Amino acid sequence: ETTLHLQGDASVVGVGQVATYAWTVKQPAGSNAVFVPSAAFPNPTLTVAAVGVYEVCLQVGDSLGALSELACETVLVVGGVDVTVTLTWTTPNAPLTPDPGQPAGADLDLHVAQPLPATTTQVDLDCDGAPDPWFLLPHDAYWGNVSPSWGLPDAAPLYGPSLDADTGSPVETFTWTVPDGLSKSKQSFPIAVHYWQDYGYGPALASVDVYVAGVLAYSVSKVKLNPLDLWTVATLNWPNSLSTSGVPTEVLTPCNQTGAPCAPGATGALWQASGVPCVAPCVVPASTGTPQLWKGPSAKGVCGL
Numbered sequence: 003e004t005t006l007h008l009q010g011d012a013s014v015v016g017v018g019q020v021a022t023y024a025w026t027v028k029q030p031a032g033s034n035a036v037f038v039p040s041a042a043f044p045n046p047t048l049t050v051a052a053v054g055v056y057e058v059c060l061q062v063g064d065s066l067g068a069l070s071e072l073a074c075e076t077v078l079v080v081g082g083v084d085v086t087v088t089l090t091w092t093t094p095n096a097p098l099t100p101d102p103g104q105p106a107g108a109d110l111d112l113h114v115a116q117p118l119p120a121t122t123t124q125v126d127l128d129c130d131g132a133p134d135p136w137f138l139l140p141h142d143a144y145w146g147n148v149s150p151s152w153g154l155p156d157a158a159p160l161y162g163p164s165l166d167a168d169t170g171s172p173v174e175t176f177t178w179t180v181p182d183g184l185s186k187s188k189q190s191f192p193i194a195v196h197y198w199q200d201y202g203y204g205p206a207l208a209s210v211d212v213y214v215a216g217v218l219a220y221s222v223s224k225v226k227l228n229p230l231d232l233w234t235v236a237t238l239n240w241p242n243s244l245s246t247s248g249v250p251t252e253v254l255t256p257c258n259q260t261g262a263p264c265a266p267g268a269t270g271a272l273w274q275a276s277g278v279p280c281v282a283p284c285v286v287p288a289s290t291g292t293p294q295l296w297k298g299p300s301a302k303g304v305c306g307l
Contacts, residue, residue, distance in 0.1 A: 004050050004079055008037075008058060011044040013073075015064035020044075022063035026072075030054030030166045030175065050079050054166050054175040055088055071098065076173060078211070084245060085163075085238065086213040087114055087176040089195055092224075095203045108206040109199040110227070112165065112174040114238075115142045115192050116152045128234050128282040129263040130272035136194060136232065137287045143176060144196075180240060188251065190237040196285065200229040210235050212254060214244040219253040225279045232285035234272065 013020050025041040033052035040046065050056060059074040080086050093107035100106050115135035118124060124133035135141040140150045145167040152163065163178035195208050206227050212220040220236060227233055234257045242253040258277035261270020272280045 006048040006050065006056070006058070006077060007045070008048060008060075009045050010060050010062065013060070013062045013070070015062055015070065016068065017064040017066055019065065020062045021065045021067075024061045024063075026059045026061075028057040028059075028171045028173075030056070053079055053083055053086065053177045055079075055090075055171075055173040057171050057173060078175075078213075080213050080216045083177045084180040084215060085176070085178040087112065087193060087238075088211045088213075089174045089208065090211075091172045091206050091208045093172075093200075093203045093206050095205070105201045107172055108197065108201065108203050108229075110172070110174075110206060110208055111145050111167065111196045111198050112176055112210075113142055113144045113192075113194040113196060114163065114165070114176045114178075115194075116150075117189055117191065127232055127285050128272060128280060129268075130234075130280075135192065136196070136285070145174075180245070189240050190255070191240065192237045193235040195225075195227070195233040195235060197227045197229050197231045197233075204229070208233065212236070212238065214238075214242065214253055217244055219244055220256070222256070222279070225281075227281065228283065230284045230286055232282045234280040234282070 008025065010023050023042055023044050025037050025046060027035065027048060029035055030052045033050060035048050035050045037043065037046040037048055048058065056077045056079065057074055058077065059072045061069055061072050063069045076090065078088060089110060089112040091108065091110045096107040113136055118133060118135050118141060122133050124135065124138055126132060127134045127136055139147050143150050143163050143165045148165040148167055150163060163176060166175045195210065197206060207224040208227050209223040211218060225233060236254045236256045238254055239251050241249045242251045243249055244253050257272060257280035258274045259270055259272045259280045260274050260277045262268045263270040263272055264282050
């Protein structure tokens with residue numbers, strides 16, 4: 003358990019003194035943390051036990067009943083898990099106060115996958131010349147497969163990562179306690195972000211943090227994504243220098259690209275030592291669930307759809 007000590011008594015209002023305090027929290031699935039002594043107390047505590055991202059917000063009111071805008075902060079609770087991957091994002095064109103019933107911002111999705119079998123015939127979505135696991139069950143952990151059972155020949159029969167997705171906040175979190183058997187051979191687990199729905203708000207800015215054994219191993223911030231973009235972030239190498247003592251392997255291999263590999267006749271390439279983030283445009287799952295890559299804007303400007 004971790005106790006968060008929250009302080010709201012430094013808040014100010016437009017008229018007189020602060021008359022009311024209202025704390026709220028969006029928390030990972032399975033977490034039921036409550037404010038002590040109450041959500042109306044200026045400086046409450048919040049004891050959290052579940053791993054993941056907590057978004058804590060405060061709204062204060064003055065003596066006339068006027069309320070402030072929400073002030074929010076996010077806190078990552080890592081716990082004792084081996085791997086934590088967090089996706090956060092902002093939608094610059096979204097209104098600060100959306101109309102009732104309207105989405106507050108864009109919908110982005112975190113994907114973390116196990117290596118594909120050598121015999122796979124999956125589609126190459128990012129145009130790097132190799133098949134990709136995205137949207138493929140049971141390999142891809144994403145909103146459609148939040149608790150996959152992954153099994154590898156040299157690992158425990160079943161080991162279950164978990165994805166906390168689509169909670170209504172611009173945060174998604176992947177956690178995983180890696181079985182001991184996986185440390186016997188080298189594997190690489192790809193990480194990606196897909197811009198699923200923009201609700202008319204346009205581009206979003208995505209950030210990804212990767213923690214291994216409680217240590218921040220990789221962080222990349224504010225990568226601009228357009229609707230339906232697929233951003234291949236990196237591969238997580240296991241075992242690595244943080245997971246196992248004496249292992250020299252780098253924790254992650256970031257994905258950089260030169261040019262635009264998915265453009266017709268392009269000479270660009272992914273997985274380069276330097277360049278820009280690896281972003282493939284217009285990736286959507288087909289109606290059958292098999293992903294397809296759509297290229298080129300239509301008259302409506304929506305990726306040829």
